[in-house]
Amino acid sequence: DGGITQSPKYLFRKEGQNVTLSCEQNLNHDAMYWYRQDPGQGLRLIYYSQIVNDFQKGDIAEGYSVSREKKESFPLTVTSAQKNPTAFYLCASSITGSRPTNTEAFFGQGTRLTVV
Amino acid sequence: QKEVEQDPGPLSVPEGAIVSLNCTYSNSAFQYFMWYRQYSRKGPELLMYTYSSGNKEDGRFTAQVDKSSKYISLFIRDSQPSDSATYLCASLNAGGTSYGKLTFGQGTILTVHP
Numbered sequence: 001d002g003g004i005t006q007s008p009k010y011l012f013r014k015e016g017q018n019v020t021l022s023c024e025q026n027l028n029h030d031a032m033y034w035y036r037q038d039p040g041q042g043l044r045l046i047y048y049s050q051i052v053n054d055f056q057k058g059d060i061a062e063g064y065s066v067s068r069e070k071k072e073s074f075p076l077t078v079t080s081a082q083k084n085p086t087a088f089y090l091c092a093s094s095i096t097g098s099r100p101t102n103t104e105a106f107f108g109q110g111t112r113l114t115v116v
Numbered sequence: 117q118k119e120v121e122q123d124p125g126p127l128s129v130p131e132g133a134i135v136s137l138n139c140t141y142s143n144s145a146f147q148y149f150m151w152y153r154q155y156s157r158k159g160p161e162l163l164m165y166t167y168s169s170g171n172k173e174d175g176r177f178t179a180q181v182d183k184s185s186k187y188i189s190l191f192i193r194d195s196q197p198s199d200s201a202t203y204l205c206a207s208l209n210a211g212g213t214s215y216g217k218l219t220f221g222q223g224t225i226l227t228v229h230p
Contacts, residue, residue, distance in 0.1 A: 004159075033218060040124055042204060042222035043160075058217070090159055092218070104150070105206075105218055107159035 003027065006091050006108035013078070013085070013115050021076045021111045023091035032074035033092040033105065036060060043090065049074055078113065086115045119143050120207050122221025131230050135192040139205035139221045142186065146219075147210035149181050151190045154202045154223070163203075164190065195228045202226070 004025045013019045023032065031050050035043040035058075045058030049068040063082025068074055074093075078085045089112075094105040122139045129135055137151075148167050152160035164179035166172045166188075172179045180189040188205055205221040 035220070040222065042122065042124075043206075043220035045217065045219065048217060056214075056217070059219075088157075092159075094218070104162050104165060107152075107161070109159045110157070112157075 004091060004093055004106055004108040006089075006111050008111060009109065011111055011113045013113060015115055016080045018077055018079050019113065021078065021089055021091075021113070023074045023076065023108060025072055025074075025093040025106075027093055027106060028071070029093035029095055029106075030071070031094045031105075032068070033094075034058075034064075034066065034074070034076045035090045035092065037088040037090060037110075046076065046089075085113055088112050117142060118222075119146075120205060120219050120221040122205055122224055124222045124224055126225040126227065128227045128229065129195055131195060131197060131228055133195050133228070135190075135195050135199070135226060135228075137190040137192075137203050137205070137224050137226070139188045140186055141188070141207050141219075143207070143209065143219075144186075145209045145214070146186075146207035148208040149179070149188050150206040150208070151177075151179055152204040152206060152220075154204060156201075160204055197228050197230055200227045 007022045033048040034046040044060050047066040049055035065077045090110045091108045092105040120141045151164045153163050154160040166179045166181050169183045176193045178191040202223045204223045209217040
């Protein structure tokens with residue numbers, strides 16, 4: 001089945017530790033995104049990538065890092081510099097927005113990160 | 117100011133009611149507009165997608181875009197308890213340095229009670 005897989009579903013981290021969230025898609029999509037969701041905040045964009053080996057900062061990139069070495073993978077690292085990392089993280093992918101019929105973004109089921 | 121503004125609600129309606137969900141946006145580079153539905157602890161799923169100004173219908177759902185006033189709406193007719201979820205509007209930037217950036221509103225929590 002085609003889709004986006006995020007792992008793990010739940011993740012616990014000690015303060016001061018870096019942690020990497022996995023996102024893999026087999027939809028052959030060019031674009032991938034990472035969002036953070038907090039109660040009452042909606043989805044806030046952390047990073048996005050339109051093509052392999054290229055990515056752009058979103059609205060809340062501080063304390064996060066990403067890589068895009070392969071088309072199907074877009075891992076997110078939450079570093080110790082992120083002051084409030086406890087949140088629900090969502091990964092999405094889409095074909096690039098060059099044609100109006102191909103901009104649907106598909107989401108994974110999310111990773112809930114808790115700092116303990 | 118957020119680029120996409122959405123009233124977070126919560127919104128509670130009786131079964132069978134017509135629901136109106138609204139968003140405004142500020143960036144003229146936004147060209148494509150989407151509505152997503154998100155159930156608790158799940159990833160969002162696409163409901164409707166529109167490009168041009170006007171209405172688009174899909175069953176009980178109607179998406180409306182007015183680019184002149186930068187206003188987008190989602191109407192749900194004959195609402196059902198299964199429609200209870202968070203509804204998120206989203207806009208895609210189709211120009212400039214932020215090409216391809218997908219921006220979401222805060223989401224509106226909807227409850228349809230029997």
